Amino acid sequence: MSSPSEIKKSSVILLNNDPWVVTEFQHINPGKGAAFVRTRIKNAKTGKTLEQTFKVSETITLVEMEYRNMQYLYHDATGFTFMDSQSYEQFTMSDADVGDQGRYLKEGLEVTASMYEGQPIALQLPRKMVFKIIETTPAVKGDTASGNVTKEAKVDAGFTIRVPIFINEGEEVIVNTDDGSYVERA
DSSP states (O other): OBOGGGOOTTOEEEETTEEEEEEEEEEEOOSSSOOEEEEEEEETTTOOEEEEEEETTSOBEEOOOEEEEEEEEEEETTEEEEEETTTOOEEEEOHHHHGGGGGGOOTTOEEEEEEETTEEEEEEOOSEEEEEEEEEOOOOTTGGGGSSOEEEEEETTSOEEEEETTOOTTOEEEEETTTTEEEEEO
């Protein structure tokens, strides 16, 4: 038995005898009353998502997971395919299982997969990744008058992020994979 304060992203909780993967969490400690953890969890078997709140005083069952280093190979109609770095065994995860993390995946990327009953159910990406800016508007003189100004920029993986106005096409930037935010130039 564990405390809900031990919950983190990609943790697996046993709830009603089903494994649930934590996709989002927020520890809340109000000024008045007991602390609690608000989570969004996804059933590893059915894919159903649920919002669940746990009081810090209650106990939960965190499933002991096997973690394997995997290499991302490719995406096709069946989903995202990964190869175990040790055994060279290939696993496929559906688009729903990978979720928003799929936009960060590049061929050859090393990730850590949480394994449950021999199948990957959750991924842990590197916290920061480098992407190349392929499309953005150039900075215009006078834009800095209002302080910290950002603009939209499309990266080579195909998604859009907000970057400072001094970033130009062709530059490489570091992106935080937890929230998709710009960190710094590479």
